Amino acid sequence: MIEIEKMTSLHLGRVNTLSVExxxxxxxxTIDDILASANAQIRPHVIIANDEVVGFFLIDTAYADHNDCVESNSLGLRSFFIxxxxxxxxxxxxxxxxxxxxxxxxxxxQTNVYLTVNCKNKLAQKSYLNAGFYDTGNLYHGGKSGPQHIMCMDLNLV
Ligand SMILES: CC(C)(COP(=O)(O)OP(=O)(O)OC[C@H]1O[C@@H](n2cnc3c(N)ncnc32)[C@H](O)[C@@H]1OP(=O)(O)O)[C@@H](O)C(=O)NCCC(=O)NCCS
Structure with a gap:
């Protein structure tokens, strides 16, 4: 069974070992850089399977403050990985x-959750679409690895 938990100092040892290919x-x-971006508004979370930390993501509670065209009551899902x-x-x-x-x-x-996903990252795009996110049709060009699709989920419709 999968569980989502707010990351605490108790998770830090395991979280520090997380990595992607x-x-x-x-x-x-990298997890070091991701953790350095966390703060009171950008909150780290862990994904637990069978009592083990297997993944990570950030919830950005101030997403609308630094993204134009995003409703004020929106969250951002960032740095999601297994x-x-x-x-x-x-x-x-x-x-x-x-x-x-x-x-x-x-x-x-909060009524919406937004994310950006690299246009080359077909596996992640498929996962988000299958989970109920929709492609807004807009692109984010501020990433280091090329354009990213901007996706959204309306939490009121779930
Ligand atoms: C994208 C990512 C989160 C998927 O995590 P995961 O736990 O391996 O994915 P799942 O096992 O839940 O599989 C999700 C879907 O992808 C498919 N899939 C998983 N790994 C695959 C692979 N190597 N090749 C092809 N398909 C694959 C699964 O079959 C599944 O498809 P389905 O929904 O039709 O059954 C993971 O690959 C990852 O962390 N990537 C690096 C970081 C990243 O890209 N994050 C997204 C940033 S926006």
Missing amino acids: SDQLQYVA DHKHQGNGYAKQTLQILPTYLMSNFPK
Whole structure:
């Protein structure tokens, strides 16, 4: 069973060991860089399977403040990844299935969740679309590895 938890100092030892394949580093930063970007508004979360931390993501509660054309009551899903040793086991799929309920419980005033995904990252795009995100049709050009699709999920419709 998959669970989502807010990251605490108790998770730090395991989180520090998480990584993706080298060819996936164009899609997410290293865990050191990701953790350095976390703060009171950009909140780290862990994905737990069988009592083990297998993945990670950030929830950006100030996403609308630094993204034009995003409604003020929107969250951002950032740096979503599954550790390379645990990929291909359905953990991303299961996490994205429970994510809307988790967000609605923990951020009840927010009604949308946005993300950007590299146009080359077909596997992640498929996972997000299958989970109920839709492609807004807009592109984000600020990433280091080329344009990214901007996707959104309306939490009221879940
Ligand atoms: C994208 C990512 C999160 C998917 O995680 P995962 O746990 O391996 O994915 P799942 O096992 O849940 O599989 C999701 C789907 O992809 C398919 N899939 C998984 N690995 C695959 C592979 N190597 N080749 C082809 N298809 C694959 C699965 O069959 C599944 O398809 P389905 O929904 O039709 O059954 C993971 O590859 C990852 O962390 N990538 C690097 C970071 C990244 O790109 N993050 C996204 C940033 S926007």
